[in-house]
Amino acid sequence: MENFDYIEVGAGSSGSVIANRLSENNKIKICVIEAGGSNQHPYVKMPAGFIKTINDKRFNWCFKTEGSDYVNNREILFPRGKGYGGSSSINGHLYVRGQSDDYNQWAQLGNLGWSYDDVLPYFKKSEYKENGDEATRGKQGPLYVSDIVEKHSLCEKFIIGSSELGIQVQNDYNSGQQEGIFYYQRTIKNGTRFSAYDAFLKPALKKENVNIKKYTTVLKIIFKNKKAVGLLCK
Numbered sequence: 001m002e003n004f005d006y007i008e009v010g011a012g013s014s015g016s017v018i019a020n021r022l023s024e025n026n027k028i029k030i031c032v033i034e035a036g037g038s039n040q041h042p043y044v045k046m047p048a049g050f051i052k053t054i055n056d057k058r059f060n061w062c063f064k065t066e067g068s069d070y071v072n073n074r075e076i077l078f079p080r081g082k083g084y085g086g087s088s089s090i091n092g093h094l095y096v097r098g099q100s101d102d103y104n105q106w107a108q109l110g111n112l113g114w115s116y117d118d119v120l121p122y123f124k125k126s127e128y129k130e131n132g133d134e135a136t137r138g139k140q141g142p143l144y145v146s147d148i149v150e151k152h153s154l155c156e157k158f159i160i161g162s163s164e165l166g167i168q169v170q171n172d173y174n175s176g177q178q179e180g181i182f183y184y185q186r187t188i189k190n191g192t193r194f195s196a197y198d199a200f201l202k203p204a205l206k207k208e209n210v211n212i213k214k215y216t217t218v219l220k221i222i223f224k225n226k227k228a229v230g231l232l233c234k
C-alpha cells in the first residue's frame with residue numbers, strides 16, 4: 001500500500017498544472033491517475049498529427065453525441081484527449097486567452113477575483129513567450145507559446161485586404177483585445193507540440209513526490225459523508 005496526500009484523477013491540462021503546483025511542496029505526496037498512456041507518439045508530437053488522433057482510441061475517447069431531430073439524427077464526433085496531457089495532446093495547439101471584456105463582465109456579475117487585471121498575472125506566470133509586451137505577456141513560465149513563422153503570401157494578402165476594409169490588424173490578440181485579424185499563436189516548440197504534459201506534468205514527474213499510474217481508469221469515487229476517501233479503479 002502506498003500513501004498519498006493528494007490523488008488526482010486525470011493527467012490532462014488541468015491535472016498537469018495541479019500536479020506541477022502541488023509538487024512545489026516537497027512535504028506532500030501526490031498520485032496522478034490517468035486512463036490513457038504516456039502519449040509519446042509521433043501523432044501527438046507532430047503538429048499536423050492531431051488529424052490522425054481524431055479517431056484513434058489510444059489518444060482520444062472518441063465520444064459521439066446522441067442523434068437528435070435537430071441534427072438529422074446524426075451522431076457527431078466529440079473528441080476528448082486521453083493519456084498524458086489529455087486534450088492538450090490532441091488539440092489544435094492554438095493559444096487563445098479569453099477576451100478582457102468577458103473577464104471584466106464576470107467580475108461585474110459578482111465573481112470577485114475574475115476581472116482581467118486579476119487573471120492577467122496568472123496568464124503571465126504560466127507562459128514563456130519570446131516576443132511580446134511585458135505588460136501582458138510572460139517570459140518566465142513553463143508553457144511555450146510561439147508565433148507562426150511560415151507566413152503564406154495568400155494570408156499576407158488577406159490581412160492587407162482586411163486592413164484596407166477597416167478591420168484592425170492585431171499584432172498580439174492575446175494582449176486583451178481580440179477583435180481584428182491576426183496570425184494565431186501556438187503551443188509549439190521547435191516544430192513539435194508543447195502540451196500541458198510537456199509544460200507542467202513532465203517536470204513534476206521528475207520530482208520524488210509525484211507518482212503516476214497510467215492505463216488506470218477511475219470507475220467510482222467513494223465518499224464517507226461528504227469526504228472523498230477512496231477510488232475504485234480498473
Ligand SMILES: Cc1cc2nc3c(=O)[nH]c(=O)nc-3n(C[C@H](O)[C@H](O)[C@H](O)COP(=O)(O)OP(=O)(O)OC[C@H]3O[C@@H](n4cnc5c(N)ncnc54)[C@H](O)[C@@H]3O)c2cc1C
Pocket residue numbers: 009010011012013014015033034035036079080081082083084085086087088090091092093094095096216217218219
Ligand atoms: C480536437 C480538439 C481540439 C482543440 N483545440 C484547441 C485549441 O486549438 N486551443 C485551445 O486552447 N483548446 C483547444 N481544445 C480544448 C482544450 O484542449 C481543452 O479545453 C483542455 O485540454 C481541457 O482540459 P481538461 O483538463 O479540462 O481536460 P483534458 O485535458 O481532456 O483531461 C482530462 C484527462 O482525464 C482523463 N480521464 C477522464 N476520465 C478518467 C477516468 N475515469 N479515470 C482516469 N482518467 C480519466 C482523460 O484521459 C484525460 O487525460 C481542443 C480540444 C480538442 C478535443
